[in-house]
Amino acid sequence: MPKMKTKSSAKKRFKVSATGKVIGSQAGKQHGMIKRTNKFIRNARGTTALSEPDAKIIKGFMPYAR
Numbered sequence: 001m002p003k004m005k006t007k008s009s010a011k012k013r014f015k016v017s018a019t020g021k022v023i024g025s026q027a028g029k030q031h032g033m034i035k036r037t038n039k040f041i042r043n044a045r046g047t048t049a050l051s052e053p054d055a056k057i058i059k060g061f062m063p064y065a066r
Contacts, residue, residue: 010061014050020066022055023047 014024026044033041050058059065 004063006064007061010058014058014062016059016062016065017049018066022050022058024050024058 014022017023025047028036029044
């Protein structure tokens, strides 16, 4: 049986925590900061855990993640 391939885009953008949660960067911070409120920009710093339906999709892209 051949090895399964990991999606390169997923491994660059997400990681799986020790408890199995998928960690990713906050949404809405790539461009268009001029129209965002300061509160939005401040609250969107760092990373966050994905919701369960989204995490299930990402885990399918990374078959060898913990």
